[in-house]
Amino acid sequence: MKSARTPVKKARPEADEPHGDRAAAEAGVGDGPTDLSELAERESRWNHALVGSGLGVWDHNYRLDRKYYSPTWKTIRGMAPDENVAGDYQAWLQLVHPDDRDFVAHAIERQNAGDPDYQIFQYRERHRDGHWVWIDCRGACVEWDENGVPTRIVGTDIDITARKEAEETLSRLSRRLDLALEVSRIGVFEADLENDIVEWDDRLIAIYGLQGAARKIGGDAWAKSLHPDDRERVLGLADRSVESGSDFQQEYRIIRGDGVERIIRARSAFFVDGNGQRKLVGANWDVTEEVALRNELQRAKDLAEARNRELEAAKESIEHLALHDYLTGLPNRRYLDKMLEDRAAQCRTSGLALAILHIDLDRFKQINDTLGHRAGDAMLQHAATVLRNSVRAADFVARIGGDEFVILCTVDPASKKTAGLAERLIRELRKPVRYEGHDCRFGASIGIAVDCGAELDAKQTLLDADIALYRAKGLGRNRFEFFSASARSDIVSAKQLGDEILTGLERNEFVPFYQLQFDARTLDVAGVETLARWQHPVHGLLTPDRFLDIAEDLDVVSTIDALILERALSDRRAWIKDGLSIPKISVNVSARRLADPDLGKKLRALKIAPGSIAFELLESISLDDCDEAVAANLKKLRKLGIDIQIDDFGTGHASIVSLLRLSPKTLKIDRELIRMLPQSAEQRKLVGSIIDIGHSLNILVIAEGVETADHIRILEELDCDMLQGYALARPMPAMQLPSFIRSGSWRQGQTTARAMQTHLRRALPAKAAK
DSSP, X not given: OHHHHSOOOOSSSOOSSSOHHHHHHHTTOOSSOOOHHHHHHHHHHHHHHHHHHTOEEEEEETTTTEEEEOHHHHXXXXXXXXXXXXXXXXXXXXXXXTTTHHHHHHHHHHHHTTOGGGSEEEEEEEOTXXXXXXXXXXEEEEEEOTTSOEXXXXXXXXXXXXXXXXHHHHHXXXXXXXXXXXXXXXXXXXXXXXXXXXXXXXXXXXXXXXXXXXXXXXXXXXXXXXXXXXXXXXXXXXXXXXXXXXXXXXXXXXXXXXXXXXXXXXXXXXXXXXXXXXXXXXXXXXXXXXXXXXXXXHHHHHHHHHHHHHHHHHHHHHHHHHHBOTTTOOBOHHHHHHHHHHHHXXXXXXXXXXXXXXXXXXXXXXXXXXXXXHHHHHHHHHHHHHHHHHSOTTSEEEEEETTEEEEEEEEOTXXXXXXXXXXXXXXXXXXXXXXXXXXXXXXXXXXXXXXXXXXXXXXXXXXXXXXXXXXXXXXXXXXXXXXXXXXXXXXHHHHHHHHHHHHHHHTTOEEEEEEEEEETTTOOEEEEEEEEEEEETXXXXXXXXXTHHHHHHHTOHXXXXXXXXXXXXXXXXXXXXXXXXXXXXXXXXXXXXHTOTTHHHHHHHHTOOTTXXXXXXXXXXXXXXXXXXXXXXXXXXXXXXXXXXXXXXXXXXXXXXXXXXXXXXXEEEOHXXXXXXTTOHHHHHXXXXXXXXXXXXXXXXXXXXXXXXXXXXXXHXXXXXXXXXXXXXOOEEGGGHHHHHHHTHHHHXXXXXXXXXXXXXXXXXXXXXX
8 A cells, every 4th residue: 555655757658547657566567677668568558448448537646736637538528638627626516417516526525535435426517519428437545645544536437428328218218118018007927938937017917816926927827817718729829839939919818816707918929038048028918898899899880881781772772762763663854864965975976876755645644534543553554564675675764754755775877766666666555455344545656856976965855856746746646756857946936936925914915806796686786705816016916826825835824814804894894984885795714714713712803793794615614524623613603693605516525414514694606517507408407406405495596607698697597696707797906896886887788788688589589480
């Protein structure tokens, strides 16, 4: 110890070891003379070792008041190797991390006192760059004074920042792993396969319900905990895993130490430890709730999939119902609209033509009306079967409403097979169908339109087929017609006329004209028939034959009838005010207006004077089978004092029974029966019989179409009650009627005609005698 306290003069410049003689002494060099080269070599070896180890040497010689810091010591702190170190202790202490400062001051104090417990300590010091450097400081007293007080302390510093960071990272990972295992409730084990010992952690012991058991457990403890139903399977898998060295991964049931059944998921892998021992490490976790949830989710999934299948089936059913007719099972109009463009696109790309057949069943309404709707449904189903069986598999058949069907075909533009198909359909549909003991017969009218090319418009082609059907029905039904441009022109004209009719109603263009009726014996004015006329802004005055059919299609005939009636009542009031008395005004009434349930209320609002108005009914709506609504309105007309006349009698199929039931005030013989009276004795007999029938039933008889003096004479002879026709008066507007009646011009013409007829009758026998 004494030699250690005696300072030795340095033999060479400073290095990491400040005192070569000390190093030499520690290397075994005695106090005697030493070879200087050998000493230098040994000192160099120690210096290189210190530099290579990263140790920074420091030497505090308090007796000489000298401090030494090696270049490595300075480098650790970011200082230059040749930089002088300030000796201010307090200044240096400020470079120590605040959290370590008190501890370092105490440690240095104890180290200087020679306390062996503080020969090694660690702390953080600020680097020149500003970051903190962890330093492992090791120091020891090497010299003391006579009183045993340390006078020289020598030590080393080493930068352990990287090791500290690694330790912190490892510690952080360890904490995270422990937390993850705790949170996930995973238990870990390590098995020594050579010694059949398994070390379980606390979590694994808790999972298996073996609280209080030792951490090192025999290998059979795990096997005993397996559920009896899973034991053989799991042990077999484990044995195969051990034999092959493959990882083990499995789910199985266990019976815990407390008898509770749980489900465990296990994973394990093999490794060889540092001693060459083969071991197995693994993890177990309780997945009972997870499996229950999984099973529940699987059940929910299975149920959802089953419901989805049901929904898909329901969706398909709904889509089928949405696109098919419930009665016949054929595609409906909605499906047709979808297929139209598909077939048109196919034709545009393939060069084929699109043929559309629009089919309407003839006399179908009669079957419905006579045998009921069930019979009608059966006929529709039969028609659908005929259509399906008559077309190719690629053709498309749809029922688009009521008794109408459409067939789409793709054909060669030059093919004539479409006409053959139409003929076959008409022939098959005309065959009688037996239904509940009845032979039901109906036919079909078919409109056909064919188009092709890049500009093919399927919707227009369908419209053209509809136009062709309209033409086929107009030409007598039970036939087919191809579309033509002229047919389209007729339809367009009808459409334009329909629009003009609606506009004319809005503008009050429909006006009444009046044709006088005369007593057949006295030629006095007996009444007046009101006739509808259309004062067209372009075409002038139009009679009903120009617009009535279109008006019926538009369902505005009742509107026109009501308008004409109101104008006629207004004109009658004006005539009475002018001193002109007209016994009765007759107006036409349509079948639809006669079936109006509000007709009585509307007529009461007009305040019609009883006996002043007569309604003319076409014979076609005064038949034996008139419905309840018509019969009820006829009774209301009588209560309101409105007479009933039957118009155009003799051209329809009214029976004597219907005359008795309706009890009309008057009937009018159709002009076709009157026209040939002068030339036909048979016609005179027929008209005479009608007059006799009317009189026998107390019904007045009016003859219309009286155009000659012969008509007047013959009808007078046949005892007809009233006459109406061009021979006496033409239809005229309301303003002309008073002056015409006052002039009495029809009497003058008839007086002259009668005189000439009398003269001729008297002259004929004399000429014959000559």
